[in-house]
Amino acid sequence: MSLTGIFPIDKWNFKSQSIFSNLPDEEYGLLCANKQEQTYEKGEIIFKEGGIPAGIYFIKHGKIKKYKADRDGREQIIYVANTGEMIGYHAILGEDRYPDSAAALEDCTLHFIPKEDFVAAMERSPILTQRLLKALSHEFAVLSNTISVFAQKSVKERLAIALIVLREKYKDDAVAGEPVQINISRTDLASIVGTAKENVVRFLKEFKEAGIVNSQGRKIQVLDINRLIEISNYTN
Template sequence: MSLAGLFPIDKWNFKSQSILNNLPEDEYGYLCANMLEQKYNKGEVIFREGAVASGIFFIKKGKVKKYQVDQTGREQIIYVANTGELIGYHAILADERYPDSAATLEECVIAFIPKEDFLSAIEKSTVLPRRLLKTLSHEFAVLINSISVVAQRSVKERLAITLIVLREKFKEGTAAGEEIMINVSRNDLANMVGTGDENIARFLTEFKLAGILRTQGRKICITDVKKLIEISGYGTSE
């Protein structure tokens, strides 16, 4: 089921997939001259907050969580990056250390592009700088929207929004006709919503009893996305 006209999914997804699409061959060559591809197991850290930014990462397969850790050691998941997205480039562009951490949510294949190659490609490219500026502008709007939601929406509404967004993330790796299964731990889900595990368990049970979703172990299948959109507080006017 498409969310078009029902839920403003663009307010929740970055658009870094478009950065490398159809770049001129020579410009793509500069970018990938020394690219190294690596397989990651589920739960592996790709880079940590505060580390020196040595390059950017292109997710060729899988999903990655971007997060920060508070003083109590609790994660606050900022974003889930999907296949085709770039991560780590904000730090390179700002000439700063990584502002957050990144770790795999499942088995991934990720390509590392050294800082020098990325900056060289930007200098030589006529397309890349414009795409980066457009993407960064959109990401700023997405983050402002996320901050607003945390401040203004209830935990139940935030969980509904998170499940809708995750459904779209996992839809991309699902074959036509197959059920979309959201495969994240309850702890990660709680860290995305910004609440405790007990609240997640309580509301998931409530949603199950209402026929909105079903679970299979830790996997979640949304069976009535329209009801979930109603709970989220979003309508066609937003």
């Protein structure tokens, strides 16, 4: 089921998928000259906050959590990046260290592009620079929207929004004719919502009893997306 007209999903998802699409051959060749394919197992760290960036990552397959951790190691997941998206480029554009950490939510395959190649392609390609600036602008709007909305919502409403957004991210993995399955730990889900794991478990049980979701282990199926949107109390 499409969310068009019933939930503004674009306000919750980054748009880095098309940055490399249809670039001139020369610029694309620069980007791919020393490209490396890397695999990460679920839970494996890709980069850590404060680290010095050596390049950028294009997600060939899988999902990556971008998060910040406090002094006690408690995580706040700020975004889940999906297949086709790029991560790690903000630090290079800002000539700074990584502002957050990234780890695999599931087994992932990434393409690593060295910093020097990325910068060389960017300096040569006005198209790439324009797309990067557009993507950065949209990402800022997404993060601002998330912070603003979550600050005003109850835990139950935030969980409903998180499930709506995650369902959209897992749609491409679904088998035709079968419900979309969100595969995420309760700990990570609580980290997205910004609450204790116990609250997520309690509200998921409530949603399940109401026939809104079904769950088994890590896997959550959204059975009634319209009811979730009602609970989220967020439609624009």
